[in-house]
Amino acid sequence: MSVTELTPRIEARDGVAVTVYTKSECWGCGKTKQKLEENSIEYTEVDMEHDQTAYLYVTETLGYKQAPAVVVSAPEGVVHWSGLQPQMIRKHITHRDEAALEAAS
Template identity: 45%
Template sequence: MTLTLYIKPEGCFGCDKTKQKFTEAGISFTTVDITTNDNALAYITEELGYTQAPVVVYEKDGSEDHWSGLNPDKIKQVIARRTA
């Protein structure tokens, strides 16, 4: 399983809360700063079509799910899959 959070490091409430929820659940993740990584910004905007941070990309067993913004229901789903 891989979990990648595309974030803005300063002043992003949704980014901070998303990181907090995964950290509290003991789930490791990689963060990518979209304010300093042009390729990451292009990926989430041009390929995935998102305009809001954070963007969460979850991959497990060859399938991928992703969303943007603070989404407690999706976070709970990932935590449930990971801890199952």
């Protein structure tokens, strides 16, 4: 399966769709969701403990062993990472326009 098939296309900010693959009792998952919610970012949460296809996608296709796994689908392409990574949330979701301007200068 492709990323497009497993990543729901929910419009968030600036045409960005965010999917957060989580596990229960995951501190980083809760903090990642909190960071998105604080910035009014819509996201789709997929519980890997109850969705075997999602678990296989994260572990085998993406190659991650740590939750959460975050997949960001934007007009310019797909970016993903695992674990609590506030700098990636900022760069690719909450402040991506600012990051693009910084990279261009």
